[in-house]
Amino acid sequence: MSLDLAQVVAQIEGMVASLKAMEGERQAKLDFALQTLHSPATEFNQLRRKIESSKTTWLVAGLRESIDLCQPVLPCPEDFIVLASDGSHIDVDRHHAAHCFLINIGIAQLWYGRNPDARFSSLPFLYFRDDEVAVSSPDGRREVIEGQLLGIKRSVEECRLLAERAGELEAGLPAVALLDGSLILWGLAGQTYLDFVIHELLVGGFLKYLDLLRGLSRNRQLAIASYISFPRSTDVVNALRLAICPHQPVDCDHYCSGKFEGRECDAVAGLLDRDLFSQLLAPGERSAIFSSGSSVVKKYYGIHKVNFFYIKLDGEIARVEIPLWVAEDKKLVELIHSAILDQCRRGFGYPVALSESHEKAVVTGADREQFWRLVEQTLAEDRMWLESSAKRQSKRTRWI
Amino acid sequence: MDLGTKVAEVIEASSAELMAQCYKLDQAPPLGSLVKTKGGSWETYAVVYNVETHSLEPGRRVVARGEEMGTEAEIFRANPQLAKLLSTDFRALVVGHCQGNGLYHYLPPKPAPIYSFVYVCQLEEVKAFTQSLDFLSLLADARLPISVDEVIAACLRYASRAYPDSQAFLIKAGKELAWLLSSDARRLNSVLKRLRQ
Numbered sequence: 001m002s003l004d005l006a007q008v009v010a011q012i013e014g015m016v017a018s019l020k021a022m023e024g025e026r027q028a029k030l031d032f033a034l035q036t037l038h039s040p041a042t043e044f045n046q047l048r049r050k051i052e053s054s055k056t057t058w059l060v061a062g063l064r065e066s067i068d069l070c071q072p073v074l075p076c077p078e079d080f081i082v083l084a085s086d087g088s089h090i091d092v093d094r095h096h097a098a099h100c101f102l103i104n105i106g107i108a109q110l111w112y113g114r115n116p117d118a119r120f121s122s123l124p125f126l127y128f129r130d131d132e133v134a135v136s137s138p139d140g141r142r143e144v145i146e147g148q149l150l151g152i153k154r155s156v157e158e159c160r161l162l163a164e165r166a167g168e169l170e171a172g173l174p175a176v177a178l179l180d181g182s183l184i185l186w187g188l189a190g191q192t193y194l195d196f197v198i199h200e201l202l203v204g205g206f207l208k209y210l211d212l213l214r215g216l217s218r219n220r221q222l223a224i225a226s227y228i229s230f231p232r233s234t235d236v237v238n239a240l241r242l243a244i245c246p247h248q249p250v251d252c253d254h255y256c257s258g259k260f261e262g263r264e265c266d267a268v269a270g271l272l273d274r275d276l277f278s279q280l281l282a283p284g285e286r287s288a289i290f291s292s293g294s295s296v297v298k299k300y301y302g303i304h305k306v307n308f309f310y311i312k313l314d315g316e317i318a319r320v321e322i323p324l325w326v327a328e329d330k331k332l333v334e335l336i337h338s339a340i341l342d343q344c345r346r347g348f349g350y351p352v353a354l355s356e357s358h359e360k361a362v363v364t365g366a367d368r369e370q371f372w373r374l375v376e377q378t379l380a381e382d383r384m385w386l387e388s389s390a391k392r393q394s395k396r397t398r399w400i
Numbered sequence: 401m402d403l404g405t406k407v408a409e410v411i412e413a414s415s416a417e418l419m420a421q422c423y424k425l426d427q428a429p430p431l432g433s434l435v436k437t438k439g440g441s442w443e444t445y446a447v448v449y450n451v452e453t454h455s456l457e458p459g460r461r462v463v464a465r466g467e468e469m470g471t472e473a474e475i476f477r478a479n480p481q482l483a484k485l486l487s488t489d490f491r492a493l494v495v496g497h498c499q500g501n502g503l504y505h506y507l508p509p510k511p512a513p514i515y516s517f518v519y520v521c522q523l524e525e526v527k528a529f530t531q532s533l534d535f536l537s538l539l540a541d542a543r544l545p546i547s548v549d550e551v552i553a554a555c556l557r558y559a560s561r562a563y564p565d566s567q568a569f570l571i572k573a574g575k576e577l578a579w580l581l582s583s584d585a586r587r588l589n590s591v592l593k594r595l596r597q
Contacts, residue, residue, distance in 0.1 A: 108481070110480055110481060111480060116476070116477050116480035118480040118483065119484075120481075120484060346478060348463075352479070352481060356481055356485075359457065
């Protein structure tokens, strides 16, 4: 027998009861957080200095605007373009004879206004050469691209195609280029990968394509943003923790080392940024713009340093990430704010362009099966040596 | 519709019928109209019997969007992607073919090739094809998911426009039907009623 759902039901009921019991405590924390937001402790200059001088163990949002700002949306331009890219991939399968992976990028281009139009494309890329399936350093070290690293490679390709398509747009109309997910390549943070990997994929890849987009934005009104639906981030709540903290300068290791409860800042622990902004913002409004405190951003992103704001849609709070050069341009921020809200309203809660680019990118389970069958078939037709693992055969033919 | 222009492409074909995808949404030839497609050394003639507009991708349902809009056209202006995600297809029953100088009112030797272009026949061509009404037996005997009698009547009404004296054409067609459906007076009566313009 596989999963016994009858046994799971009782456990689900237990989970729901526990969540319900915690709801009262969560609401009290949220009320306190909202009071703090409007208190003198969050005065802009004071809190900004406190954040900048702090030493914390969490990711804290940097302030660019007052933390409780609620910015209403301006109307969209009469004519504008929304461009989006999304990707999907087929990972390396070590049970197959051919060592290869596939990245499929979906692009959606939508023209709004007096000459409405739409163009979609689906662009599959197969990687199989030695220099394509691994990142290599000049001294001969190699990191094979698969799993998490393939996810990062895919993000780079999404950005590359987005920049290429943006470069092909006819001049004139304001344009918003959207990516799905974060602008921060989180997989490259920490100690997981060596410098040469980060250099090739981030500096020589993702950031290079953001450079291209920035170059294009000098000749036309072009903004780039990434969109995160139902975000779980806590950067702003963590800024509130600092506002609450009685120590100056804040230094978690010094004052609270080894303490995991009973700290003043625990009064808002467990809240998410979206909990805060769902109470603070009116529909259509955006929050203040914050800057990311991520170490990978600080070390590598430079002018593309990731900034973000939250936006209240009809059904949820979304997080929108933008590079610093966009955040510094009031017109571009206004364009992104209005275009994303408009996209979500046209798309029943999610940006139409991202939704359509996803539809073009998606690789289904059936596509994967067919892809590998095609690889095997082509190898066999060319009388190539064909070998695959017994484990794979066993999974394909289930017997009793 | 500009008669004689290319309107669609064959995406499914059998000896007896073809299915074509229109290049433009909602721009299918009318029910009962005569279309043709070229394949090899012959041209296949077919009568449109069903038109359908649907989502191009299985699993993606079309949803209502116009509650706050004044016109249907506004929906397409506000959502330019729709025209690329929907498709109008039609099915047509093969009723004859043309090879060399000969016009034959029976099935061609092979189905229309996939991706062959589909043209709406011009009125002169409709007139030439309907000089003989032998093709009516192919229509009358067909098993279709919609009423065959509706298709026969729509086809004859459409063809009658090609004649200066459309009434005379319909009377001639009525006589042909009386012979074809002689064993089923109720059905004959039903078709004849539908021939009234």
